[in-house]
Amino acid sequence: MRRRIRKVFLGRHLMVKGEYxxxxxxxxxxxxxxxxxxxxxxxxxxxxxxxxxIGKAIIEExxxxxxxxxxxxxxxxxxxxxxxxxxxxxxxxxxxxxxxxYATIIKFRLVQLARNTSEDHMYxxxxxxxxxxxxxxxxxxxSKDDWKILELVSRKGSIRRAxxxxxxxxxxxxxxxxxxxxxxxxxxxxxxxxKEEELTTDLNEKEKKT
Numbered sequence: 001m002r003r004r005i006r007k008v009f010l011g012r013h014l015m016v017k018g019e020y021x022x023x024x025x026x027x028x029x030x031x032x033x034x035x036x037x038x039x040x041x042x043x044x045x046x047x048x049x050x051x052x053x054i055g056k057a058i059i060e061e062x063x064x065x066x067x068x069x070x071x072x073x074x075x076x077x078x079x080x081x082x083x084x085x086x087x088x089x090x091x092x093x094x095x096x097x098x099x100x101x102y103a104t105i106i107k108f109r110l111v112q113l114a115r116n117t118s119e120d121h122m123y124x125x126x127x128x129x130x131x132x133x134x135x136x137x138x139x140x141x142x143s144k145d146d147w148k149i150l151e152l153v154s155r156k157g158s159i160r161r162a163x164x165x166x167x168x169x170x171x172x173x174x175x176x177x178x179x180x181x182x183x184x185x186x187x188x189x190x191x192x193x194x195k196e197e198e199l200t201t202d203l204n205e206k207e208k209k210t
Contacts, residue, residue, distance in 0.1 A: 006036025018050025
């Protein structure tokens with residue numbers, strides 16, 4: 001009997017096991033191998049691991065191979081010593097893995113670490129839309145109105161367009177207030193770990209201006 005091809009879409013978030021976070025940060029893991037035909041919907045993604053955000057990445061290449069055609073080189077890029085070790089992990093995750101099954105190799109490059117803030121410290125080096133999308137992946141103590149604003153920012157792709165949807169550009173202050181709350185929650189829960197002195201200084205300065 002012919003096996004059905006597993007086909008899934010990858011959204012804006014890539015989840016990895018916590019044990020792989022260090023390898024990604026060190027640059028020894030630059031790919032992820034997933035069972036089936038995985039189709040990324042976006043080139044820019046946010047990688048999560050171990051219950052926190054690792055950073056933003058660019059998908060540089062996507063390849064599809066049969067399991068039997070995977071190589072030691074493929075395994076090493078994924079942080080494993082050899083193909084046998086990679087296959088052992090795939091079987092642990094997916095259980096039923098056959099040599100004829102397809103696998104997808106997603107090559108990525110980190111372009112923004114969650115702990116390295118940029119000039120816009122207010123959003124920890126991310127843009128406001130990223131913060132909204134990250135928040136929506138975690139169980140944060142927010143009101144229904146707050147969640148509505150985050151969903152709107154994520155869907156519209158900017159604070160300005162979200163404010164217009166809410167009734168006018170004057171709503172931007174409300175949206176930024178929600179995003180500031182979200183930043184604090186993400187930091188307090190250890191989901192994002194910026195440099196504490198930079199975050200504290202910048203949040204205090206922002207509060208004085210509003």
